Amino acid sequence: MKGIKRLAQDLNISIGTVSRALNGKSDVSQETRARVMEAAAAMGYVPNQAGRSLRKGNTNAIGFIYEGEVGTTGHGDTFFLGVFSGVQDVLSRHHLDLVVLPCPRDDDPTEHVRRIMARRMVDGLIVSATRRKDSRIELLNRAGIPFVALGRSSTPGTYPWLDLDFAGVAGQATDRMVAAGHRRIAVAVPSNDVNLGFVYLEGYKQALARHGIAFDPELVLRVASSEEGGYQAGHELLSMDNRPTAVLLIYELMAIGLYRRLNEAGVRPGRDVAVVGFRESSLSRFLSPTLTSYRISLRSVGVMLAEALLASMPDYAEHYPMGLVHRVLPLELVEGESDTTFVSAAGRRERDP
Template sequence: MALLEGVQAGLFEHGLDLVILLARKGEDGETFLRRHIARGTVDGWLLSGTQHEDARIALLLERKIPFVALGRTASASDYAWIDLDFEGLVAQAMALLIADDHRRIGLVAPPATINNSHVVIAAYRAALAGAGLTVDEGLIHRGDSDEHDGEAATRQLMSLDRPPTALLLMGETAPVGAYRALRSLGREPGRDIAVIGLRDNPTCRALSPDLTCFTLDLNALGLMLAQQLVAILGHEDGDMPSPLQHRWPMELRARESHHVLAPRA
């Protein structure tokens, strides 16, 4: 809601309104978008949930329809986007864990269809390589990254012959499932295994020990998305400067869950 409030505030300044259009569960995003383009439902678009290969972006570029994407894609480059700085996030988290002598770090990432999954995994591999560590592909899990997947992924990773001594969970609620799985296995987060989550969201604030994760100003992010879309709408006749492409910073909140006394290989 904080993100949407920021978007609405930025649009309201220019006499525009935010209309939220939700596709039905399982509905193809391109089909949904084509239907609303044909109806002329809106003047411009803010796209979320960007895919690695995103036909929606290609369609909007082809039709010259104003839009800004919340996220990147591999299928196009010359368009306006604002994305979370997943590269910086992973680099900070991995540096923290490696400095604490962790050498086997499990990564729970989104599905390969989601673009940030590729960004996160590339940054994870780069961090290990930079520290002179070998990448073990068995420590990388791709899934829905929700609470249920966080639990299943944690059980899978901890069942390895050489389980991880730390977990980096790139899902909003994945840490909730990870905590539950670890405790069912007799392992205590923040004591027996280090855990770092993605974002300081309300669901994870109830976890104990307090989750080490990242925070961002969602209202300000929404405002910037709106401002960029308004700028594009104001240049529909041409003379549009290069599209804004910006990685939104996230701040590390180092709490208790990443501390362990002695990592085990």
């Protein structure tokens, strides 16, 4: 005999009472509750999840959907572990498990979500790398499964989402470059249709418009969000006849490849070309020149994602009275040498034409 039945037998109590005692229901005396708790602790009793799920219709698990393929997410491969960590911090407080559900690379993302839903293996979902028009969101909306999106989408519906302020950051970075005297500013964005690339480009365009600079499509470098992509971006940069004097990277890791390509060509990053990147890690300050970048704590992103999700789930909403979360998270500027050195150089160039 196992589980709650064993516990009940040992204590000469009915299993119903044991269950009520463990779940903190009101109709059980203080004394028996104490006895049950003690006995449960003694035998290391942990409720069987399958039995509970079957009866209650939930699973005590939250799914995290991402795409395992490097470079397709617009983040590269170091992004998610930090986020997982934050998500798990919150979930563990509620005895919820994190189920990571990478979309197999030969599978259609929409079909992936459909299967997950059908199996009813999670109570809620975190879906990342949202596309500009995302049929997964449509699907989840119709199904009524609680979920939160990391990254906005133009797909309508009342669901919580979080996003990094890539528009703002692209705008600020552009402002910063313009203020330093740059006129031709290149921008490296993911080559796929992930939404953040679009958002990022918008911020860049609007900033250009503010400063009366015409948008030149040639300056948009569509590459992978990796070292490789950075190298590629450097390559394209160097091959332009009217070479840009600054370049914005959407992902920090790209700086490694970009630096290399520029150095190969004898072009010094931070001096001949200003570089700005995004995303947290200690990487930026160990590059040479140190990278000016916009930082955000990935763990905190994970924490907020989890909180936004729980806030939208009836069973947990009381702990997270934040309603429907639509939040754009700001990033923090960390000045490095990769563009500040250039400021004077650009200034000089401006001063004596």
